[in-house]
Amino acid sequence: MAERKVSGSTGEILRAIREGRAQTRADLAGLTGLGRSTVAQRVGSLIASGLVIEAGDGESTGGRPPTVLAFNAGAGVVLAADLGATHCRLEVTDLGGAALAVHQQELDIEDGPDKVLTRVREAFADLLVEAGRAVADVRGIGVGVPGPVEWAHGRPVSPPIMRGWDGVSIPAAFAGWSDAPVFVDNDVNIMVLAEHRSVWRDLSQLLLVKVGTGIGCGIIVAGEVYRGAQGSAGDIGHIRVSGHDDVVCRCGNVACLEAIAGGGAMAAALRRQGLDADNSRDVVDLARGGVPEAVQLVRQAGRLLGEVLASAVNLFNPAVIVIAGDVAQAHEPLLAGVREVVYRRSPPLATQHLRIVRGQLGERTGTIGAALTAIEGVLSDAAVERAVATRGT
Numbered sequence: 364m365a366e367r368k369v370s371g372s373t374g375e376i377l378r379a380i381r382e383g384r385a386q387t388r389a390d391l392a393g394l395t396g397l398g399r400s401t402v403a404q405r406v407g408s409l410i411a412s413g414l415v416i417e418a419g420d421g422e423s424t425g426g427r428p429p430t431v432l433a434f435n436a437g438a439g440v441v442l443a444a445d446l447g448a449t450h451c452r453l454e455v456t457d458l459g460g461a462a463l464a465v466h467q468q469e470l471d472i473e474d475g476p477d478k479v480l481t482r483v484r485e486a487f488a489d490l491l492v493e494a495g496r497a498v499a500d501v502r503g504i505g506v507g508v509p510g511p512v513e514w515a516h517g518r519p520v521s522p523p524i525m526r527g528w529d530g531v532s533i534p535a536a537f538a539g540w541s542d543a544p545v546f547v548d549n550d551v552n553i554m555v556l557a558e559h560r561s562v563w564r565d566l567s568q569l570l571l572v573k574v575g576t577g578i579g580c581g582i583i584v585a586g587e588v589y590r591g592a593q594g595s596a597g598d599i600g601h602i603r604v605s606g607h608d609d610v611v612c613r614c615g616n617v618a619c620l621e622a623i624a625g626g627g628a629m630a631a632a633l634r635r636q637g638l639d640a641d642n643s644r645d646v647v648d649l650a651r652g653g654v655p656e657a658v659q660l661v662r663q664a665g666r667l668l669g670e671v672l673a674s675a676v677n678l679f680n681p682a683v684i685v686i687a688g689d690v691a692q693a694h695e696p697l698l699a700g701v702r703e704v705v706y707r708r709s710p711p712l713a714t715q716h717l718r719i720v721r722g723q724l725g726e727r728t729g730t731i732g733a734a735l736t737a738i739e740g741v742l743s744d745a746a747v748e749r750a751v752a753t754r755g756t
């Protein structure tokens with residue numbers, strides 16, 4: 364990431380230590396331009412809060428060696444939930460995002476918020492026991508859901524596949540059990556955050572396209588998740604593609620990308636050809652098994668996705684496009700189709716260094732992203748200032 368100007372607030376000092384940009388009080392004084400006594404006082408309050416520890420002596424440049432400061436990822440835990448349409452993955456992680464305990468199960472999101480969130484809370488309680496931590500150690504909770512979310516309040520808004528969840532406050536389900544802040548976002552936003560922070564941190568602009576049952580796109584602009592004015596940025600599944608005006612989408616329009624290239628649509632198309640395919644995973648299995656109808660269909664989906672992404676490249680000029688989700692497991696025909704169209708249709712300047720790659724984090728993508736959403740929320744500059752002020756140090 365480009366060198367950030369450091370104002371020297373306690374939150375920024377913590378971030379400089381977390382990101383390895385400063386290891387000693389002298390480094391921090393140099394980075395911020397603050398006097399040594401101010402740095403010492405702010406570091407002291409971070410040590411008192413448990414977020415920073417003194418991790419031994421550094422290299423001496425003559426005289427007493429300086430004390431090395433380190434972020435204490437064990438100062439608390441976060442709870443991360445990746446809720447899909449039919450499956451969920453839950454993790455307890457430390458404040459660095461390392462998994463301490465993991466649980467996965469089949470869970471139908473359409474069982475509704477009461478049943479699903481009660482199950483999630485119970486499973487979190489079990490995971491905390493397994494990780495040897497208490498509810499009081501929980502600093503934040505991150506939840507990803509398969510639908511659009513009003514970010515400020517953690518409420519799904521008219522989600523197409525989450526019957527019963529419209530307008531329901533997800534944070535309210537944890538009130539009375541944990542008083543940690545709850546951060547809720549849609550699945551592609553948490554996935555793009557995970558890939559960006561874990562793999563592509565130095566890049567400012569990144570797109571992640573999730574191709575599962577449906578299709579959506581997460582966007583990183585200037586290093587941060589971009590949600591748009593109403594939180595619906597990246598909803599590319601309902602962009603119109605050419606040559607399919609006879610296909611009616613569940614949204615009521617015709618020729619939507621998702622209605623042809625989504626995993627659910629492809630499974631239906633294969634069934635019409637007499638093949639046994641219930642869902643996107645079956646499509647992938649058939650394509651990987653070399654069944655010609657499936658390989659051809661996935662490549663065709665890649666081309667249609669490429670058509671939409673070529674426009675996105677023109678508008679947005681990303682450095683990398685990450686393709687993730689179930690269907691990305693059939694990577695060769697899908698990526699070949701995407702690359703074929705994007706490199707042909709987008710201008711040379713935009714594609715000269717553009718990389719189109721498969722996601723790197725596999726089944727942990729969603730929980731890593733949910734954990735990072737919570738960690739970045741509870742360790743934001745403003746939140747750290749508040750936490751330190753509350754302790755009266």
Ligand SMILES: [Zn+2]
Pocket residue numbers: 600601612613614615616619622
């Ligand atoms: Zn549609």
